[in-house]
Amino acid sequence: MLAFVLLIAEVLxxxxxxxxxxxxxxxxxxxxxxxxxxxxPYTKLYSQEVAQTYDLDDINSIKIMTANVLMTNKNIEKLVLLIKENKPDVLVTLEN
Structure with a gap:
């Protein structure tokens, strides 16, 4: 953005x-x-590479759940409840 402003300033x-x-x-x-x-490529000026779907197909899809957890957090019940509610196929936990 700054380079574009500089380009305009140079021309003017x-x-x-x-x-x-x-x-x-x-x-x-x-x-x-x-x-x-x-x-x-990441703006609306480019077409999407993957078409949006609105038909959910549980047989041919996977659920991925990510959770940002801290090692010092002792309240794991909320996370376990979320996992049980959503039933992800893949669970990724990260510590930030």
Missing amino acids: LLDYSKVSFWLLFIPTLLVVAYQLWWIL
């Missing part, structure tokens, strides 16, 4: 006829292009 404020403009403008343009190359 600097003199195109000078070599110093091009020495600043071209690298900034390349930085903006590189950042867009990384960011655009």
